[in-house]
Amino acid sequence: MNDHSTCQSCSQRFNSVFCKAKEEYVNQINEQKICNVYKRGQILFNEGSYPFGVYCINDGKVKLSHQGDDGKEQIIRLLKAGDVLGYRALLSGDRYSASAVALEDTQICFIPKDLFVSVLKLDPGLAFEMMKLLSDELHRAEIKLTHLAQKPIRERLAETLLFIKETYGFEEDGITLNVRLSREEIANLVGTATESAIRLLSEFKKDGMVELDGKKIKIMKPKELIRAANLQD
Amino acid sequence: MNDHSTCQSCSQRFNSVFCKAKEEYVNQINEQKICNVYKRGQILFNEGSYPFGVYCINDGKVKLSHQGDDGKEQIIRLLKAGDVLGYRALLSGDRYSASAVALEDTQICFIPKDLFVSVLKLDPGLAFEMMKLLSDELHRAEIKLTHLAQKPIRERLAETLLFIKETYGFEEDGITLNVRLSREEIANLVGTATESAIRLLSEFKKDGMVELDGKKIKIMKPKELIRAANLQD
DNA sequence: CCAAAAACATGATTTTTATCATGTTTTAAA
DNA sequence: TTTAAAACATGATAAAAATCATGTTTTTGG
Numbered sequence: 001m002n003d004h005s006t007c008q009s010c011s012q013r014f015n016s017v018f019c020k021a022k023e024e025y026v027n028q029i030n031e032q033k034i035c036n037v038y039k040r041g042q043i044l045f046n047e048g049s050y051p052f053g054v055y056c057i058n059d060g061k062v063k064l065s066h067q068g069d070d071g072k073e074q075i076i077r078l079l080k081a082g083d084v085l086g087y088r089a090l091l092s093g094d095r096y097s098a099s100a101v102a103l104e105d106t107q108i109c110f111i112p113k114d115l116f117v118s119v120l121k122l123d124p125g126l127a128f129e130m131m132k133l134l135s136d137e138l139h140r141a142e143i144k145l146t147h148l149a150q151k152p153i154r155e156r157l158a159e160t161l162l163f164i165k166e167t168y169g170f171e172e173d174g175i176t177l178n179v180r181l182s183r184e185e186i187a188n189l190v191g192t193a194t195e196s197a198i199r200l201l202s203e204f205k206k207d208g209m210v211e212l213d214g215k216k217i218k219i220m221k222p223k224e225l226i227r228a229a230n231l232q233d
Numbered sequence: 234m235n236d237h238s239t240c241q242s243c244s245q246r247f248n249s250v251f252c253k254a255k256e257e258y259v260n261q262i263n264e265q266k267i268c269n270v271y272k273r274g275q276i277l278f279n280e281g282s283y284p285f286g287v288y289c290i291n292d293g294k295v296k297l298s299h300q301g302d303d304g305k306e307q308i309i310r311l312l313k314a315g316d317v318l319g320y321r322a323l324l325s326g327d328r329y330s331a332s333a334v335a336l337e338d339t340q341i342c343f344i345p346k347d348l349f350v351s352v353l354k355l356d357p358g359l360a361f362e363m364m365k366l367l368s369d370e371l372h373r374a375e376i377k378l379t380h381l382a383q384k385p386i387r388e389r390l391a392e393t394l395l396f397i398k399e400t401y402g403f404e405e406d407g408i409t410l411n412v413r414l415s416r417e418e419i420a421n422l423v424g425t426a427t428e429s430a431i432r433l434l435s436e437f438k439k440d441g442m443v444e445l446d447g448k449k450i451k452i453m454k455p456k457e458l459i460r461a462a463n464l465q466d
Numbered sequence: 467c468c469a470a471a472a473a474c475a476t477g478a479t480t481t482t483t484a485t486c487a488t489g490t491t492t493t494a495a496a
Numbered sequence: 497t498t499t500a501a502a503a504c505a506t507g508a509t510a511a512a513a514a515t516c517a518t519g520t521t522t523t524t525g526g
Contacts, residue, residue, distance in 0.1 A: 068382075088372060120357075127364070131353075138374060214522075472522080478517080480514080483512070486510085488508105489506090496498085
């Protein structure tokens with residue numbers, strides 16, 4: 001289960017924030033990190049528990065989601081190889097405000113809190129990268145917030161499909177979204193009822209914009225999808 | 234218009250992030266900052282323009298808002314004395330993604346980009362404070378995102394009134410919210426149509442939870458308002 | 467391979483929310 | 497002060513979206 005060699009060089013291969021740290025610190029991190037494999041559906045951490053470090057995805061996919069007051073899941077981020085997670089709560093000095101679950105079998109490195117914090121103190125370059133990362137996330141969250149408040153569900157679903165494409169890309173065929181999400185998960189990403197997401201996806205299919213084959217989603221007409229998302233930026 | 238002495242000691246008086254910097258840097262900031270007074274309705278900066286530094290509110294109130302794709306305003310933050318703004322775009326290396334407007338006559342210090350960045354590089358304590366600030370904002374944005382996706386407007390309006398109370402507090406009477414916002418601005422904070430916000434406020438009044446006197450809003454039954462907001466946390 | 471559960475799909479209905487219309491009140495500028 | 501514009505208010509209507517109901521298909525564990 002615990003395999004150092006698996007991601008000995010992960011921070012080099014992928015351009016995670018840790019690449020921006022000074023070499024000596026990168027080496028320190030590589031020595032002390034702990035690598036694990038999480039099966040599809042396994043929980044990395046749970047909303048409400050205390051952070052003991054940060055996670056860096058070596059290979060695989062992870063969803064980060066809030067539990068709404070009525071228990072409904074809201075997916076707030078999708079993560080891929082090279083992405084870091086768990087830093088928000090750690091830097092705030094909070095418990096986790098979201099849960100992280102592997103969307104497929106995933107290799108993940110764990111960097112202990114003390115190491116992370118001490119390197120962050122000694123290396124302004126890494127600190128800047130973290131600030132940039134946080135700023136970018138904040139930006140994304142604010143845009144999403146505005147769209148959630150102002151755009152109809154049809155547009156938000158189109159935008160979500162494009163976002164999934166941006167995040168995980170296509171399979172070798174160049175049209176199939178490279179991730180398997182349930183309709184419920186798509187709904188929880190869009191912020192709508194599952195039935196609504198299903199219905200709209202069927203509409204998109206009827207319009208020829210997508211093709212549906214179980215959890216496989218093929219983007220047939222990207223340009224029309226962009227129009228359906230009604231994006232100005 | 235430009236008055237150094239006005240807020241010579243602002244970073245001491247209010248507990249802004251800059252207090253956490255080392256004394257020599259605080260002094261440097263105090264020397265180089267530029268203070269201005271903005272009249273109610275005046276723009277500090279506009280969405281799409283480039284940041285040349287960060288702003289620190291010495292006294293007064295500011296709203297930060299996005300322009301939705303159809304031109305509708307979405308207020309994403311309310312700021313008060315001691316708060317810093319403009320750092321998100323600067324740290325991301327972006328243009329401003331939001332506009333800042335004074336809600337009343339407001340004293341604001343401007344700290345040039347180069348100074349801010351150089352102090353940030355030299356002082357890990359300040360860098361940590363900035364990371365904490367960003368993390369907290371990100372947290373707030375994610376919670377708001379979930380509520381926007383999952384809660385009905387009535388609950389969100391109640392929550393917004395409580396949020397205004399948390400941010401600006403009460404007037405001397407202990408019940409009147411200490412800020413004047415138009416119904417439209419309240420709607421743009423809640424994320425709904427102006428008429429809906431007006432209607433719900435009237436309902437709250439009928440239920441005896443608030444009293445309305447023009448733009449003055451009095452919170453008569455805070456506990457019932459908390460119940461109406463249906464907050465678990 | 468089979469059975470049960472979960473996920474998907476779609477129609478009908480209800481609820482929520484936005485929009486439109488119209489009148490009143492407040493605010494601000496001449 | 498007066499007057500036009502903006503903000504506020506509220507009813508009526510339309511549109512959007514959630515919920516409920518029911519059947520089908522796909523997954524998954526034994």
